[in-house]
Amino acid sequence: MKVSIKVNGQNYTRDIEERTLLVHFLREQAGLTGTHIGCETSLCGACTVLLNGNAVKSCTVLAASADGTEVTTVEGLAKGNELHPIQEGFWEKHGLQCGFCTPGFLMATVQLLERNPNPTEDEIRHGLEGNYCRCTGYHNIVKAVQFAAAKMRGEAIAAD
Amino acid sequence: MGEKFFGKPIKRKEDPRFITGAGNYVDDITLQRQSYVAMVRSPHAHATIKSINVDKAKAHPGVIDVILGQEMLDAGIGSIPVGWLLDGLKTPPHYAITVDKARHQGEIVAAVIAEDSYTAEDAADLVEVVYDVHSAVANPAKALEGGAPQVHSDAPGNVTFNWQIGDKAATDAAFASAAKTVKLDLRNNRLIPNAIEPRASLADYNRGTQEYTLYTTSQNPHVHRLIIAAFVMGIPENKLRVISPDVGGGFGSKIFQYPEEIIVLYASKKHKRPVKWNAKRSESFLTDSHGRDHVTTAELAVDANANITGLRVKTAANMGAYLTLFAPAVPTYLYGTLLAGTYRTPNIHCEVTGVFTHTTPVDAYRGAGRPEATYLLERIVSYMAQELKMDPAEFRKKNFIGPDQFPYQTPVALAYDSGNYVPALEKALAMANYTKLRADQAEGRKNGRYIGIGFSTYLEACGLAPSAVVGSLGAQAGQWESSLVRVAPTGKVEVFTGSHSHGQGHETAFAQIVADRLGVTMEDVEIVHGDTAKMPYGWGTYGSRSGPVGTSAIVKAVEKVVNKGQKIAAHLLEAREEDLEFLEGKYQVKGSPDKAVSFGDIALQAHLAHNYPADLEPGLEASAFYDPANFVYPFGTHIAVVEVFPDTGKVEILRYIAVDDCGPQINPLIVQGQVHGGIAQGAAQALFENALYDDNAQLLSSSFMEYALPRADSLPSFEIDHTITPSPHNPLGVKGIGEAGCIASTAAVANAVNDALEPFGIRHLDMPLSPPRIWKAIQDAVPAQAAD
Amino acid sequence: MYPAKFTYHAPWSVEEAITLMNENEDSKLIAGGHSLLPTMKMRLATPAHLIDMKNLRSLLSYIHDKGDHIAIGSLTTYHQIESSSLVKQAAAILAQTVSEVGDMQVRNMGTLGGSIAHADPAGDPPAAILASNATMVIQSSGGERTVAASDFFQGFFETAVGAGEILKEIRVPKFSGGSSYQKFKHPASGYAVAGVAVCLTKNGGNIGGVSVSVTGVSDGAYRANGVEAALTGQAFSEALAASAAAHAIDGIDALEDPFADAAYRGQLAKTLAKRAIIAAWNNA
Known part of the structure; x- marks a missing residue:
C-alpha cells in the first residue's frame, strides 16, 4: 500500500507492506536511523518519536496508521546547527553514555517539558518511566532534563 | 606536561552525533543487496532433533536459503572455542547451529535467509522441526544431584570443572579455634545483561579479495577476528575484518563470539551477498550470555x-x-x-x-x-x-x-x-x-x-594482568593493550587504540590525555577504535581495563612521538636534545623560551624531511604495547x-x-x-x-x-x-x-x-x-x- | 518484532467497520494498538484482517458533558482523559486511574475503549469503569445497545462486546464524592499486580454510598461487594477501612504468576483497598 508521512518537514511517500511498523518505515524507508529499536514489548522507549506532536513508541504504531501524519524524529530536533535545549542538556550534564536510548529520551523529554515546563525531580522520573537507560542510572538524565527545563524557561543556568 | 584537560569534567566529544541521531550502530548500516536472516530456535530446553523439514520455508517467496547445522559442519565450520582453560575442564563442542540436540531454550536449529526481515521471519515459522523432548535442569545445585538430566554425555554429573583456591587445612583449623562462626546459604541470582542495543551482525564477503567484513556489536573486535577466523571458520586472520562501530552498551555481553556471527559470515560467502541479523529483544533474553547464578x-x-x-x-x-x-x-x-x-x-x-x-x-x-x-x-x-x-x-x-x-x-x-x-x-x-x-x-x-x-x-x-600471570592461570589470551599515535603533516593527531568504547567516553577521555601531552587542543585529537583494519591488535574493553591498561599504552606511544619530535626540534634549533624541553606544545631550549619550535612545525618537518636529521626516519608516529605489572x-x-x-x-x-x-x-x-x-x-x-x-x-x-x-x-x-x-x-x-x-x-x-x-x-x-x-x-x- | 501478514482496512464509518467485521471472520479491530500490536509483533496474535479505527477518530474521540454523565468516545486517549478538566472534576476516579496506565507514550496512543474492550485482567481502566458505574454503548448492524459495567466484564479477556459489535461510547455518571485508585505495579510490565478503585460519599461522619472494584487479582475486574457492604452507612475510621478491606477477595481465587502468588496478591488487594478507602474518605 502507498503511505505518505511527513517526517521532519519532508514528505516521504513509499509503497510498503501493510504490516510495516512505523519505526521500520522511519529507519528503512526514510533512512532516518536515529530512531532505535530496543525491545518488542513497547516498554523501552528507544523508538519514541512525536506523531502529530504526541510522543509515541513508533514500534507500536503501524506505518499505515500513520499515513498522512507528521512525525518528528531526533534528526528533526535541532534547528540547523543550533541544538535544541534538551540536546544541550543531555550533552552538558552527561545524560548519555552509549547513546542508544538517547533519541527516545530526548523525544519523550520534549513532550514532558511541553506539558510541564517546571517539573520536580519526581515528576521527571515519573514522566520518563516509559524509557529505559542501562548506562546512566538516570541520575544525569534527571539533571539534563532540569538543565533543559531551566533553559527553556529562559532562566540563567547555575553552574554545579 | 601541562594538565589542561586531564582531571577536568569535559563534555564528551562523541555526544553531538548521539544527540542528533547521527550515531552509527550496526543495525544502522545497510549494504547493497543486503539479505536478512531469521533464526529457528528450539522452544525446548532439552530435546533431540528428530527431523527438520525445510521444504515449505524454502518454497516461500523471497526466501534465499535455509541453513542447517550439518551443512556448516560439512563445510568445515568448527565449534566456538573457550578462551580460558582450567585443569580438567570439560569443553563439549558448541556449534553455531546445533546438529543433534537443543541444550537450552533458544538454541539455533536452522537459519532462514530471505530478501527482507519480515519474510525471513515468516519463513522461519514454516520450518518444521520434530523434537524428542527430554527432562531438563536449570538449577546448578539440582544439576549436581544424582539422576539429574545430563547436559553433555562427556561431562558426567554435569560437572565442567572443580576448582579451589586457598589453604583448606589452615582454614578448617581457623574455624575449629574460632570464638564465633556464622554460616549463610546464598543464591546469587541470575541476571540478563540487556544492553539497550540488541546484538546485531552484518557480514559482507568480497569474492574478489576473498575477504570477509563483519560489522558486529563487539566490545573487542580483534578478539572476534582471532577466534572466528582461526578457530571457527578456519580462514586466514587477515581475511576477516571486524568493525564494531557505535555499540549501544555491552556490560560484558558483547565480549563473546556468538552463533549468529558465524552464521551471517557463512551465509554471506555462500550467497555472495551481505547478510544481516538483528536480535529481537526476545532473542537477547534467550541468547545473550547471562551473568551470576x-x-x-x-x-x-x-x-x-x-x-x-x-x-x-x-x-x-x-x-x-x-x-x-x-x-x-x-x-x-x-x-x-x-x-x-x-x-x-x-x-x-x-x-x-x-x-x-x-x-x-x-x-x-x-x-x-x-x-x-x-x-x-x-x-x-x-x-x-x-x-x-x-x-x-x-x-x-x-x-x-x-x-x-x-x-x-x-x-x-x-x-x-x-x-x-x-x-x-x-x-x-x-x-x-x-x-x-x-x-x-x-x-x-x-x-x-x-x-x-x-x-x-x-x-x-x-x-x-600481567599477561604471563593470566596465561599461567589458563587464559588463552594476552591482557596487554596497544596504541598507535599518528601525527599528520598538519599537526592533527590520530590515536588508534585497542580499547573499544561502547559508552565509556574514550573519544573524550583518551583525547584529554593526548592533548595535554602533545600540547594540542582536544579538537586536534581523534580517537579511532573499533575496526581491525585500522587499529593495531588490541584486546578490547571489559574488566575495567581501558583506564588502567588502554591509556597506559597511549601514554607510552605519545612519549615516543614526543621523543622523536625532540630529535627533530634539536636539529631545527641547532641545540642538543637534552637541552630542550617540551612545554605546552613547544620544544624550547631550557631557560630560553624564545628559542622554540612548535609541535605543529615539527609535524610538518617530519613529513617534509627537507631540513631533517640525517640519521632519523621521516614521519611522526609511534606504537606501543603496554603489559601491566x-x-x-x-x-x-x-x-x-x-x-x-x-x-x-x-x-x-x-x-x-x-x-x-x-x-x-x-x-x-x-x-x-x-x-x-x-x-x-x-x-x-x-x-x-x-x-x-x-x-x-x-x-x-x-x-x-x-x-x-x-x-x-x-x-x-x-x-x-x-x-x-x-x-x-x-x-x-x-x-x-x-x-x-x-x-x-x-x-x-x-x-x-x-x-x-x-x-x-x-x-x-x-x-x-x-x-x-x-x-x-x-x-x-x-x-x-x-x-x- | 515483525507482525505476520494481514489485510488492512481503514473504514470511514462505524457501520463500515461492522460490515468489515461481519465479512471477515478472522479480523481484529485496532484502535491505539497498544494491546494488540505487541501481541502481533510476538506473533501471538495473527489476524487475517486488521480493521484500523484511525479514520473514526474524529467521530469517536470526544469528552462531552451530558448533564448527569460524561460521554466519552471509545477512541479517546488516556491522555485526553487524564488532562480533561471535566473528567478530573466530575469523574476523578477515571482521570486518576487512566493516569496510572503504562507511561506517557502509551497514554498518548492507548484508548479507553480499546483497553476495556480488551479486558486485560491486569488493566487499570476496568477498575474505574466498575467503581464509577459506567455504561457502555455498543453498536452492531442491528443498532445500539447499552451495557452496565457490572455486566460488561465477563472474565479473562472477555467482555459483553460480541462478534460484529463495536464499543462506541463510555458513559460515566458524574460523581462528586471522594475517590481513589490504588495500584501496585508489576515491577517489569507496569501492569497492576493489584489495583483497587473506591468511590464513596460522606454522610456526616458516616460513609454514605460506596463502590469498590478490584483489578489484577482475578480473571477479570470485579466489584468487591463484601467491602462495600462492610462500609455502607458505617461511621468512618481507619479501623473500619481495614476490617472492610479484609473482604476484598471474598469468593475470589486470586491469580498466581511467577512474580506474585495468590496469597500475596490477596494481601495486596486488601492493603490497597484499605489505602483507597482512606484516601477516598479524605478527599470526599
Whole structure:
C-alpha cells in the first residue's frame, strides 16, 4: 500500500507492506536511523518519536496508521546547527553514555517539558518511566532534563 | 606536561552525533543487496532433533536459503572455542547451529535467509522441526544431584570443572579455634545483561579479495577476528575484518563470539551477498550470555576480639549449556581471588564446581565474579557484625587492612599494591550523617517505619594482568593493550587504540590525555577504535581495563612521538636534545623560551624531511604495547538507606551514598557517570532483576514484561564523592571505574534491606529482595501480623 | 518484532467497520494498538484482517458533558482523559486511574475503549469503569445497545462486546464524592499486580454510598461487594477501612504468576483497598 508521512518537514511517500511498523518505515524507508529499536514489548522507549506532536513508541504504531501524519524524529530536533535545549542538556550534564536510548529520551523529554515546563525531580522520573537507560542510572538524565527545563524557561543556568 | 584537560569534567566529544541521531550502530548500516536472516530456535530446553523439514520455508517467496547445522559442519565450520582453560575442564563442542540436540531454550536449529526481515521471519515459522523432548535442569545445585538430566554425555554429573583456591587445612583449623562462626546459604541470582542495543551482525564477503567484513556489536573486535577466523571458520586472520562501530552498551555481553556471527559470515560467502541479523529483544533474553547464578554456602570465623580469622566458601556456579569465551574464569579467578576484600583475613578457602545446566550460557557480566564475591563477603561481614552486636561500620574498620600494610599479600593469590580504606569509609559516614541516621532509624521503628542502612566497603581487582600471570592461570589470551599515535603533516593527531568504547567516553577521555601531552587542543585529537583494519591488535574493553591498561599504552606511544619530535626540534634549533624541553606544545631550549619550535612545525618537518636529521626516519608516529605489572585495586564505601513497607513488602531506596577511589580521575564527569550506572545495575540485582527458570528450564522472565530493569522512578539521585589513592604501577596512576559501582551496590542494598527487617527477627533474606519475598518473610516471622 | 501478514482496512464509518467485521471472520479491530500490536509483533496474535479505527477518530474521540454523565468516545486517549478538566472534576476516579496506565507514550496512543474492550485482567481502566458505574454503548448492524459495567466484564479477556459489535461510547455518571485508585505495579510490565478503585460519599461522619472494584487479582475486574457492604452507612475510621478491606477477595481465587502468588496478591488487594478507602474518605 502507498503511505505518505511527513517526517521532519519532508514528505516521504513509499509503497510498503501493510504490516510495516512505523519505526521500520522511519529507519528503512526514510533512512532516518536515529530512531532505535530496543525491545518488542513497547516498554523501552528507544523508538519514541512525536506523531502529530504526541510522543509515541513508533514500534507500536503501524506505518499505515500513520499515513498522512507528521512525525518528528531526533534528526528533526535541532534547528540547523543550533541544538535544541534538551540536546544541550543531555550533552552538558552527561545524560548519555552509549547513546542508544538517547533519541527516545530526548523525544519523550520534549513532550514532558511541553506539558510541564517546571517539573520536580519526581515528576521527571515519573514522566520518563516509559524509557529505559542501562548506562546512566538516570541520575544525569534527571539533571539534563532540569538543565533543559531551566533553559527553556529562559532562566540563567547555575553552574554545579 | 601541562594538565589542561586531564582531571577536568569535559563534555564528551562523541555526544553531538548521539544527540542528533547521527550515531552509527550496526543495525544502522545497510549494504547493497543486503539479505536478512531469521533464526529457528528450539522452544525446548532439552530435546533431540528428530527431523527438520525445510521444504515449505524454502518454497516461500523471497526466501534465499535455509541453513542447517550439518551443512556448516560439512563445510568445515568448527565449534566456538573457550578462551580460558582450567585443569580438567570439560569443553563439549558448541556449534553455531546445533546438529543433534537443543541444550537450552533458544538454541539455533536452522537459519532462514530471505530478501527482507519480515519474510525471513515468516519463513522461519514454516520450518518444521520434530523434537524428542527430554527432562531438563536449570538449577546448578539440582544439576549436581544424582539422576539429574545430563547436559553433555562427556561431562558426567554435569560437572565442567572443580576448582579451589586457598589453604583448606589452615582454614578448617581457623574455624575449629574460632570464638564465633556464622554460616549463610546464598543464591546469587541470575541476571540478563540487556544492553539497550540488541546484538546485531552484518557480514559482507568480497569474492574478489576473498575477504570477509563483519560489522558486529563487539566490545573487542580483534578478539572476534582471532577466534572466528582461526578457530571457527578456519580462514586466514587477515581475511576477516571486524568493525564494531557505535555499540549501544555491552556490560560484558558483547565480549563473546556468538552463533549468529558465524552464521551471517557463512551465509554471506555462500550467497555472495551481505547478510544481516538483528536480535529481537526476545532473542537477547534467550541468547545473550547471562551473568551470576551461584548457589553458595559461606562461613565466616572471628576470634574473641572480633578479628576475622577465616572464610570458607563452597559454590556451585551455573555455567549454562555451553562454555563461552571467558566463562570458566568468571566464577574462579575473578571470584575466589577477591574473597579477602578489604579485610585482613588470614585464612580463606574457596571451592567452586562449574555446572552445566539446560540454560543460556553464563559468562562475564558487569563485574564478572567480583560482584558475586563482594555480595557474599559484604553480606556475611554485616551478618557477623549483627551476630556480634557490633556496628557494621565499626566491625569493618576494625578488620580493614591498614594503610601501612601495603603491599598486602592475600591468602587468595592477589597482592594488593595500594589502598587506604578508612578515609573512604569516614567520608561516606560523614556524608550519610551516620549517627543521626541511626537515631532516625531507631525513632522510625517506634512508629512502625522500617528503615535500613547497608554497607559495602568493597574492593575490586581490575585491569587484568600481567599477561604471563593470566596465561599461567589458563587464559588463552594476552591482557596487554596497544596504541598507535599518528601525527599528520598538519599537526592533527590520530590515536588508534585497542580499547573499544561502547559508552565509556574514550573519544573524550583518551583525547584529554593526548592533548595535554602533545600540547594540542582536544579538537586536534581523534580517537579511532573499533575496526581491525585500522587499529593495531588490541584486546578490547571489559574488566575495567581501558583506564588502567588502554591509556597506559597511549601514554607510552605519545612519549615516543614526543621523543622523536625532540630529535627533530634539536636539529631545527641547532641545540642538543637534552637541552630542550617540551612545554605546552613547544620544544624550547631550557631557560630560553624564545628559542622554540612548535609541535605543529615539527609535524610538518617530519613529513617534509627537507631540513631533517640525517640519521632519523621521516614521519611522526609511534606504537606501543603496554603489559601491566599488576591488577589495579579500586575500593570504596557505599551506603544504602532503604525503607521497607511491611504491608506490601516494597522497598524504596531513600538515599545512596558512594565514595569510590579509582585513583586520579581523567574526566570526573565520565567517572561519575560510570559510578551512577554501576550503582543502578547492582541495586537492581538486589531488588528487581532475576532470570527465573521453571522446572523444565523454560525462561519465565523472557521479556521486559517479566524481567524488571530499573526505571527512572525506581531509583533516587545518588550522593557520590571520592578519595584518591593512585595505582603505583601505571603511568597515570589510574584505576578502573567501569564496574566498581555494580560490584559494590548489590551488597549495600541487600544489607540495608536485611537491616530494615531486623525488628521482625529476620536474619537473612536472599536476592532478589522482591516485595512478595519480603512480605512473606515478615508473615512467617510475625505470624500474629498475618491476619492484619 | 515483525507482525505476520494481514489485510488492512481503514473504514470511514462505524457501520463500515461492522460490515468489515461481519465479512471477515478472522479480523481484529485496532484502535491505539497498544494491546494488540505487541501481541502481533510476538506473533501471538495473527489476524487475517486488521480493521484500523484511525479514520473514526474524529467521530469517536470526544469528552462531552451530558448533564448527569460524561460521554466519552471509545477512541479517546488516556491522555485526553487524564488532562480533561471535566473528567478530573466530575469523574476523578477515571482521570486518576487512566493516569496510572503504562507511561506517557502509551497514554498518548492507548484508548479507553480499546483497553476495556480488551479486558486485560491486569488493566487499570476496568477498575474505574466498575467503581464509577459506567455504561457502555455498543453498536452492531442491528443498532445500539447499552451495557452496565457490572455486566460488561465477563472474565479473562472477555467482555459483553460480541462478534460484529463495536464499543462506541463510555458513559460515566458524574460523581462528586471522594475517590481513589490504588495500584501496585508489576515491577517489569507496569501492569497492576493489584489495583483497587473506591468511590464513596460522606454522610456526616458516616460513609454514605460506596463502590469498590478490584483489578489484577482475578480473571477479570470485579466489584468487591463484601467491602462495600462492610462500609455502607458505617461511621468512618481507619479501623473500619481495614476490617472492610479484609473482604476484598471474598469468593475470589486470586491469580498466581511467577512474580506474585495468590496469597500475596490477596494481601495486596486488601492493603490497597484499605489505602483507597482512606484516601477516598479524605478527599470526599
